[in-house]
Amino acid sequence: MYNSFIIKSDTALSVQNTIFSGQSFLWNTCQCNCVYFSSIIDGVPLFIRQISDFEFEVNADVKEINSTLLSVVIRDYFMLDIAVENVFPEEFSRFYPELWQLLQKYFTLRILKQDPFETMISFMCAQGIGMHLIRQQVAMLTKTYGEKTTTYFEGRNIDLYNFPTPLRLAEADPFVMCRCTNNNRARAANIILASRNVAEGRIDFEHLRNREIPLSELRIILSQQSGIGFKIADCIALFSLGRLDAFPIDTHVKQYLRKWFGSTTALRSLSPATYLALDAEARSFLNPELAGYAGHILFHCWRMEVKKMRSF
DNA sequence: CCCCAGGCTTTTC
């Protein structure tokens, strides 16, 4: 029932978890051929594993989707047309030779192009808490409100949950949802309100995909939503709207801007003004059009090499 | 006990 397809890339690949969904699981870098990556893309359950530095094996129900279309979907999902080794400016290696060496093993990292609504809700759960709590929240949201798909693959039953629709979350009881949001009532209320705004068209992600919209304007539009600031707005732009120029600044980014690039601005508290100042600084030594992609490589490298976080 | 974790909102100076 499941057929497998090989998706090839002209550059080496690895995936870092850019999402916290209950459907999507982490691949660390340099862990080929051992971890499955299961997801639901366009409503179709997929099982993916890396079989070499350059190839993914994708398993999907062929009755649901044909292989040619699947190949296109996967290419888009992993953004295989982006050559990761070119995201840093030419002179970067000369200015930061030690850092450049440290970064080498992270150039296989891929950013996934994810669903905007799922990305918005997931990052709304990611405020000032650890990764495991973030993943727990999103997993509970999908399990409580998502549609269950049970599928048999390689000898066992696997339950996957579609990420809940905007309408489903819009109609949720805040007291019930509260259990999914780390008991944070304000967060649950914000998620319900944001879901309602998406369901009723006041937030239109298809419109926001328009590349003509300047990043600064996109950031303003999204951050008008209660519970979304500049950082989450940039995350939505980078991870789901194809805006590789968006450069989300969180506590880790602030730390490496201080340590690796000597930013004194990074000593100040992360107010909106500080955020914009750091954003401008980062663009001065990164390629502005791909600042977010470069930033994500730096982010991952910082957490692994300096903070010594061994998992997510 | 402390501080920190993929922040944002509200309050206070």
Added chain:
DNA sequence: GAAAAGCATGGG
């Protein structure tokens, strides 16, 4: 305006 407090929980 720019800091601090409050939100919530878990781990070091």
